[in-house]
Amino acid sequence: MTTYTIAAVSAGLSQPSSTRLLADRLGAAATAALRGHGADDVRVVPVDVRDHAHALTDNVLTGFPNSALREVLETVTGADGLIAVTPVFNASYSGLFKTFFDVIEPGALEGVPVLLGATGGTARHSLAIDFALRPLMAYLRATVAPTGVYAASEDWGSEESGLAARIERAGGELAALVAGRAPAVAPDPYEQPTPFEQLLRSASGA
């Protein structure tokens, strides 16, 4: 039995939120495509960053997540794939969206398939996905799907906008990455510590 978990992180602020709506649509598209790859069960876990706004600031200041945020972070870093959607603020991702990724442990998203999305008032900011979100994910060494989906306000009211087709294509790309990915197992430095003699040799540059 093949099951997948997709974490769908959205950083929308209002309720209802078009950012969350886009994340849900992307999640549904990825689910349908994964079933096409033979998945028996796909679980999409929505993560509304707004719900953790205070905890995220606390984490930045104290260096650790509180227990509720820790669970959320573990869900995201343990997922088979990630959907990340932000509203565009001042031509880039929102500060809250960035803070969420700032508190994720280094290396925790390495190789994780990611589908990017953004929302905004006008289509003029659609390249924010490619010049802001994509480099962030490249730094985190995530595997980013080629298609990012931008939804401007006007896209929600027109069939010609092609939003539905972009969502379907992007969902398919994420599904292919998730289904084709070998589960990555990073060595745990607590379970398999580097023996001291080796630490000593490498300290001295030997």
Added chain:
Amino acid sequence: MQFGLFSVGDVTPDPTTGRTPTEGERIKAMTAIAQKAEEVGLDVFATGEHHNPPFVPSSPTTMLGYLAARTERLILSTATTLITTNDPVKIAEDYAMLQHLADGRADLVLGRGNTGPVYPWFGKDIRDGIDLAIENYHLLHRLWREDVVDWQGRFRTPLQSFTSTPRPLDGVPPFVWHGSIRSPEIAEQAAYYGDGFFANNIFWPKEHYQRLIGLYRQRFEHYGHGSADQAIVGLGGQVFMRKNSQDAVREFRPYFDNAPVYGHGPSMEEFMKETPLTVGSPQEVIDRTLRFREDFGDYQRQLFLMDHAGLPLETVLEQVELLGTEVVPVLRREFAIGRPAHVPDAPTHASLVAKAKAGEDRETVA
């Protein structure tokens, strides 16, 4: 089991009055607090080492040497001595000198230091932090155990026919703890040498330190120094007490809310839930501290942070008094109950001398 205080030595304005102590006042406050610790029956005082404002203790052995002359029983220690940016030769000399002057009442906790600019000020690079800690300590360990050392490494000038003086008191080096809050490499290092491991657990949730201490204990056994539950563990703690719990909460809140480390972040109540911080009655402090044993196993040294965040000296001295008279006597009694006989106490100079002598006798017999 040993109980004591550790001090960062920060110069912080008192948020309730806006007054900032002078460096001179803060230094003298630290020595007054240490002397109070001995007076109320605590076992250890440990000073931090910092080389940047707003911290005063840049020269730990100067302070501890002064305290050695002013106290009779107190163990003088550090939290932490920078093994990365200090020359290990100078650490060997300074702490052996302190050990003689204090008649053996000296040990030290080694740490890396996490202030980036301090490294280049001493000609080092923070990215080499782990390597520096490992190589420098390897040299320090030899300097205290071999009368004449030939040595070559990556981080300091080679040594030919070097003798570190004075030689350790009674031929027994000061006991070393390795302090770390997040590096499995340092737990491995402490375990390899059979040294102590000090986990300053006051800022983060316990799960993190359980892994770190668990690793140290397991590797201590692996390297043949004893069973995992015989490894030498030290923990931090952070408390503010008043007889009435609500008074403690009311009085400490402005200090918490403005504290340099966690201020303006989580609420005090939330931080108390996630970390060992305890603001309340002496009984609440006793209950919380006793839980450390459940979380980390029987351990050897418990240090409390009390003089920080701008608390006035008078208040800190009251806190030390409460700790020494109402909390620690109960903790000593309670921690002794159910403690297995094979779990050792923290090493002292006397116990290390006895152990060295027993080793010699064994060799003579063999």
